Amino acid sequence: MKDHYEYPYPSPELESQYPFSVYEHERLTEEAMLDRAKAFYAEMNARRSVRMFSSDPVPQELIELAVKTASTAPSGAHKQPWTFVATQNPEIKREIRVAAEQEEKINYLENRMNEEWQEALAPLGTDHHKEFLEVAPWIVVLFEQRYETRTDGTTHKNYYVKESVGTAAGLFITSLHRMGLATLTHTPTPMKFLNKILNRPENERPFILFPVGYPLDGVKVPDLKRKDLNEIFTTVLEA
Numbered sequence: 001m002k003d004h005y006e007y008p009y010p011s012p013e014l015e016s017q018y019p020f021s022v023y024e025h026e027r028l029t030e031e032a033m034l035d036r037a038k039a040f041y042a043e044m045n046a047r048r049s050v051r052m053f054s055s056d057p058v059p060q061e062l063i064e065l066a067v068k069t070a071s072t073a074p075s076g077a078h079k080q081p082w083t084f085v086a087t088q089n090p091e092i093k094r095e096i097r098v099a100a101e102q103e104e105k106i107n108y109l110e111n112r113m114n115e116e117w118q119e120a121l122a123p124l125g126t127d128h129h130k131e132f133l134e135v136a137p138w139i140v141v142l143f144e145q146r147y148e149t150r151t152d153g154t155t156h157k158n159y160y161v162k163e164s165v166g167t168a169a170g171l172f173i174t175s176l177h178r179m180g181l182a183t184l185t186h187t188p189t190p191m192k193f194l195n196k197i198l199n200r201p202e203n204e205r206p207f208i209l210f211p212v213g214y215p216l217d218g219v220k221v222p223d224l225k226r227k228d229l230n231e232i233f234t235t236v237l238e239a
């Protein structure tokens with residue numbers, strides 16, 4: 001009975017209608033799995049968001065590889081409902097900075113963010129100055145596609161868009177860190193101005209803006225602690 005499936009996937013009917021292939025997977029020893037998991041955790045635990053970048057250039061190929069990695073994310077009905085828009089053009093970066101700072105001035109100085117929100121941000125010390133938007137060599141904006149527009153002009157809904165795009169964002173951040181670059185998940189809310197500056201269509205909505213580059217030498221980050229496992233993980237062992 002072990003691992004016997006009464007309803008195997010794909011069913012013969014399904015396989016006669018759509019293509020399938022055997023998933024290539026190498027099963028590792030538990031020891032090898034532990035080694036890899038511990039090394040990867042240590043590497044990811046060293047990642048930090050930074051707010052000052054070096055202006056040193058970064059080759060476009062590295063950005064493209066991070067986007068390709070992000071696009072391996074699972075997505076609702078495999079729609080891959082995302083567009084990554086990258087620029088290293090100084091004038092466009094300036095326009096984005098000016099527009100972002102305009103919104104953030106309202107958030108911080110005119111209290112569009114309420115007191116509780118501003119208190120939560122106090123240890124980070126963020127404010128309306130977004131100089132990094134001009135200094136970082138790249139700005140990559142991740143847009144979510146609320147629906148897709150096909151070449152024949154018809155529109156089709158996407159599913160679980162936020163879940164899908166959020167998952168892709170995580171892989172993008174992971175890929176950048178792994179290749180030795182830094183980023184910041186920046187959301188200069190409201191972000192609709194990015195459609196205009198970056199010339200994006202109506203079906204796309206900005207999800208996260210990522211400045212990308214090397215961290216500035218000696219850059220400081222808040223002494224944040226990550227939650228212990230017992231605060232974020234629990235098991236349910238009895239029915």
Ligand code: IYR
Nearest residue numbers: 104121126127186187188189
């Ligand atoms: N968008 C603002 C405010 C901000 C909000 C959160 I939640 C943060 O974690 C950090 C900042 C800004 O970028 O400054």
